[in-house]
Amino acid sequence: MIIGGSRLSLSISTLAFGYDDLQLSSxxxxxxxxxxxxxxxxxxxxVLSTIAQxxxxxxxxxxxxYAGNLRNxxxxxxxxxxxxVRGDICDRELLGGLLAQHSPRAIVHFAAESHVDRSIAxxxxxxxxxxxxTFSLLEEARTYWMALKGAGRERFRFLHVSTDEVYGSLGPQEPAFSEQTPYAPNSPYSASKAGSDHLVRAYHHTYRLPTLTTNCSNNYGPYQFAEKLIPLMIASALVGKPLPVYGDGQNVRDWLYVSDHCDAIRTVLERGRAGEVYNIGGDSERKNIDVVRTLCGLLDRAQPRQRGNYAELISFAKDRPGHDRRYAIDAAKIRRELDWRPQExxxxxxxxxxxxYMGHPEWLAGRG
Structure with a gap:
């Protein structure tokens, strides 16, 4: 069911689900x-994996x-x-209406602007x-939660999905980011996410709202918008365009397959302690240039070029301002407390x- 607009007065039994059976709807x-x-x-x-599982x-x-696609x-x-529901998280009337209408047991908050280059521009x-x-969502969640009674109030959780970029940049030999690492954001994007993290923390400590925060490393996998490194390289390579790598390509990221991240979020939602932060990583630090070269090798085997190989398309572009050199996640806490580990x-x-992506050319063409 798709609902547009920002003012809701829908019957959950007839419009939201299309069922007349009130017991099923309840x-x-x-x-x-x-x-x-x-x-x-x-x-x-x-969404896809949670409903399926x-x-x-x-x-x-x-x-x-631009980064959201209903066809997904x-x-x-x-x-x-x-x-x-198509709507803006800054629309508090919409948020309050959705909470009152649907009485969710939890909020999982992904909505964010997330591209560093766009944040600089x-x-x-x-x-x-x-x-x-995030402030608007927290305010409406607090009002909703305070009105809950009994088991519903005890069960409710607000899970805020954040990023390792709030911790800043690491040197080659520095230990990986833990939940105790001081915040040191270096881009407008990471600073805005750090601000939202602090708001979530404050709402737990001031109002006792049962919040959870996850800080993850770089995700990759299906449905990623083609401005990010891995899908951009795939989209460009398949049509013979240059593969631009920032700076010298030696920037290091910890990579996390998206299905593992989704599994970790469900684990934290169900078993995490209210008020806590959990770092989620893939234990996979790689230099950007090595990621691109590995991708080129995979494409050489899957869909060889008529002449040459994909690595010949690699080029180097002027580095972005303030480009963080290395990210790495210490995921010991989530392993120890919640017994979660990446499967990939x-x-x-x-x-x-x-x-x-090669199996979904129409999707890649529409997003590239």
Whole structure:
């Protein structure tokens, strides 16, 4: 079901799900999550995998900016467990209406502007969405939670999805980011995410709102918008365009396959301690140039060029301002407390990724 606009007065039994059976609607409603940004890259994967694995209903709120794509969710068309609402997380009247209408047991907050280059060119939208939007969501969640009674109040959680970039940049020999690492954001994007993290923390400590925060490393996998490194390289290589790598290509990132990230979020949502932060990483530090070369090798085997190999397309571009040199995640806390570990190695996850994009050429063409 798709709902547009920002003013809701819908009957959950007749419009939201399309069912006349009030008992069925009530059962679905009792196990429901409100997801923000669920038509973006990670949000899409979370919505699809959560419904497939748990059967739990999801109200999916997304503004559908350039990075959100409703076609990602085509497989859920007609599925009563998925309600899509196009709207802005800064619209507090809409947020309050959705919470009152659907009574979710949890909020999982993905919605964010996330591209560093775009934040450098135009930071205002990052402050609006990432800081003001998170504040709006927290305020409405607090009002909703305070009105809950008994088990519903005890069960409710607000899970905020953040990034390792809030911690700044590491030197080659420095230990990986832990939950105790001081914040040192270096871009407007990471500063806006740091601000939202601090708001979430404050709402727990001041109002006792049962929050959870996850800080993840670089995600990759299906449905990623083609401005990010891995899908950009795949899209460009397949049409013979140059493969531009920033600076000297020696910047290091820890890579996390998106399905592992979604599994970790569900684990934290179900078993994490309210008020805590959990770092989620893939134990896969790689230099950017090595990632691109590995991708080229995979494409050489999967779809060889008529002449030469894909690595011949690699070029080096002027580095972005303030480009962080290295990120690395220490995920010991989530392993120790929640027994979570990634299932994909970097090699296994990366091998799946170009294969997915090559199997969905219409998607890549529309997003590239």
């Amino acid at each position: 059962t679905i409603r009792a196990y429901m999550i409100l997801v923000t940004g669920g038509a973006g890259f990670i949000g899409t994967n979370f 748990t059967g739990e209903a999801i109200v999916n709120l997304d503004k559908l900016t 969710l085509d497989s859920l068309a007609g599925d009563a467990r998925h309600i899509f 135009g930071p205002g939208e990052f402050i609006r969405t990432n800081v003001v939007g 190695s970097f090699e296994s996850g990366l091998e799946k990724t170009p294969r997915w």
